[in-house]
Amino acid sequence: MDKTGQIYQKGAGIVKASYEVALLVAKNMKAHTIAESLIMPAAKILVSHVIGEEVVAKLESVSVSNNTSNAAKTELLLSQDRSSTTTGKDIFNVLDNFFKQNELDWGKLVGCTTDGAPSMLGRKSGFQAHVKAVAPNATAVHCFIHRFALCAKVLPPKLLLCLN
Template identity: 30%
Template sequence: MSYAVSLLIARTKKPHNIGETLIKPCLVECAHLLVGKSAESRMKKVSLSNNTIKSRIEYMTSNIKDQLITNVKASQWFGIQLDESVDIANLSQLMVFVRYVYNQGIEEDFLFCRPLERTTNAVDVMLLIENFVDAEELDWSRLSSICADGAPSMLGARSGFAELVKRQNPTVIATHCIIHPEALASRTMPQLLKQTLDCAIKIVNYIKTRP
């Protein structure tokens, strides 16, 4: 039961102590009213403390990661897509997504997220990727493609991230993220079309920021 409750808390992004301060008292009361004292006493034995919820979420996260790494290793080829953005603490975060073959189909999953604590150049990005690949014992020769934005630090011909990856696997294909050329195209579009696009963006943002 503690795993099921921990999963719900993680999905709703609630504080871990809500299990002990709210959820468990509600379960105990419901068990007492619906079933009886025997069920109430059993429900009280279920641990939903802050530490328990934390450890359960960490275990489930680790298990999901292990399953993903196993599936990627079993795939003949896999590709990665990189996205670098700044969080609310003004710290650059590198997010990496993976695409691989699984059960005769193509799967896409979130691979990992790591902070870029010093700079966001190609060397720092490559260092994070290398550390992850080496730690998880992934095979560079199975990396078929990488996708990133068109910044020189990512796709530069001499010192970009793509060029550093090709030193590990010369057959890697580097492509631009589809959003990047669209963003460039929006800068030169006619004014009337630009106003329509801006209006659509405002509507989407308005809907997304409200329940």
């Protein structure tokens, strides 16, 4: 993302559309494949007849597929040794200094993946709370491995067998 946020803004609408379609499919308790086999073809027909064929190409960038070709990318923001404590406040201060040194705006932060002890990263007094104080619209997202583990703890045996 550049400092103006332009690259993010172009991709954010595409990702948001993809998630909103997935949410709509889930709320209607339909198979996830319906988006690829029915919704997207119908959207292309509607757009081509109502708005124009040239706009249909924009829909191609919205992923509604179960097997998306968009590769997930994880990048390390920074790596720094911690000689002091690792409280939520300490972690926030390290990141805040990094943001200031690189002229980054907390207000443009949309999501952050949290990984660690709830007491350290918690939403009441931990890292999440400090981020929310400077970026109220930021959303904390629990690490996907931990989400998987949390779900597995409460699944009925038949579903757990399927998951395993």
